[in-house]
Amino acid sequence: MTDLTGRTAVVTGAASGIGAAIATQLADAGASVALVARRQDRLDDLAGKLGPRTIGVSLDVTSQASVDAGVQQIHKRLGRPDLVVNAAGAMLAAPIEDGRLDDWTRMIETNVTGVLRLIQAFTPDLIAAAGEGLTADLVNISSIGAHAIFPGYAVYGATKAALTQLSAALRADLAPYDVRVTNVEPGLTDTELATHLDSSGQDLIASMNEQIGPLAANDIADVVTFAVSRRREVNLRQIIALPTRQA
Numbered sequence: 001m002t003d004l005t006g007r008t009a010v011v012t013g014a015a016s017g018i019g020a021a022i023a024t025q026l027a028d029a030g031a032s033v034a035l036v037a038r039r040q041d042r043l044d045d046l047a048g049k050l051g052p053r054t055i056g057v058s059l060d061v062t063s064q065a066s067v068d069a070g071v072q073q074i075h076k077r078l079g080r081p082d083l084v085v086n087a088a089g090a091m092l093a094a095p096i097e098d099g100r101l102d103d104w105t106r107m108i109e110t111n112v113t114g115v116l117r118l119i120q121a122f123t124p125d126l127i128a129a130a131g132e133g134l135t136a137d138l139v140n141i142s143s144i145g146a147h148a149i150f151p152g153y154a155v156y157g158a159t160k161a162a163l164t165q166l167s168a169a170l171r172a173d174l175a176p177y178d179v180r181v182t183n184v185e186p187g188l189t190d191t192e193l194a195t196h197l198d199s200s201g202q203d204l205i206a207s208m209n210e211q212i213g214p215l216a217a218n219d220i221a222d223v224v225t226f227a228v229s230r231r232r233e234v235n236l237r238q239i240i241a242l243p244t245r246q247a
């Protein structure tokens with residue numbers, strides 16, 4: 001049985017889907033966990049179920065002031081994190097010919113700049129923890145969309161390609177400090193992600209679900225829990241987890 005007792009985690013995107021599943025597994029394994037997203041009610045509900053070592057911290061990763069306030073709260077209530085999981089993300093169908101700069105900006109702000117805000121806030125903690133001989137992890141949830149081409153999702157794919165490249169570069173930058181960096185690229189997974197699409201986008205995902213059979217959020221959480229529970233000398237740097245039928 002995985003034992004993460006004594007570790008302190010921050011999981012963004014914990015209001016639903018993959019982030020909620022990761023937060024749940026980390027807490028069940030004994031970690032203290034800050035659950036982060038915008039919807040405080042969802043975070044409070046989940047933290048209530050997971051127990052007193054978990055807290056719900058509402059913040060919007062697209063706002064620096066909101067991140068600053070949330071990070072302050074996490075430090076005050078849980079202390080120094082040694083495990084940071086960036087799972088918050090947005091996927092919008094934004095075909096280039098529609099020129100939806102607002103949707104493109106939202107994806108870039110959430111999937112790239114938002115992740116960087118959390119990395120900026122917590123990298124000093126990860127380095128300090130590793131410096132004391134503790135295990136320290138940065139985990140980014142990218143996507144198979146970083147490599148595969150999905151028509152109409154060019155900007156989403158570009159944000160995930162940026163995150164995958166960022167993870168690879170940060171792994172090299174942080175290795176001398178003994179901070180591990182793990183990039184996870186899920187394939188089709190059954191979550192709320194597609195609910196932000198218009199009806200034709202939702203129909204497309206529904207037909208993919210029917211043909212391929214999506215993973216469950218817990219399948220991705222299994223991978224993350226496995227990676228962060230290796231001995232500290234082992235860094236699983238890149239994990240692609242696909243439904244068996246997804247080409």
Ligand code: NDP
Nearest residue numbers: 013015016017018037038039061088089143189191192193
């Ligand atoms: P969900 O929509 O269920 O989860 C997204 C989470 O991000 C929610 O908890 C949401 O909570 C949070 N979030 C969104 N915007 C913000 C913001 N501005 N500030 C803070 N939190 C935010 O989808 P998934 O669980 O599927 O997505 C998790 C990650 O997995 C994403 O990065 C996604 O790109 C990636 N992924 C998903 C795949 C899939 O098929 N589902 C495949 C490949 C990758 P709230 O709205 O309360 O803020």
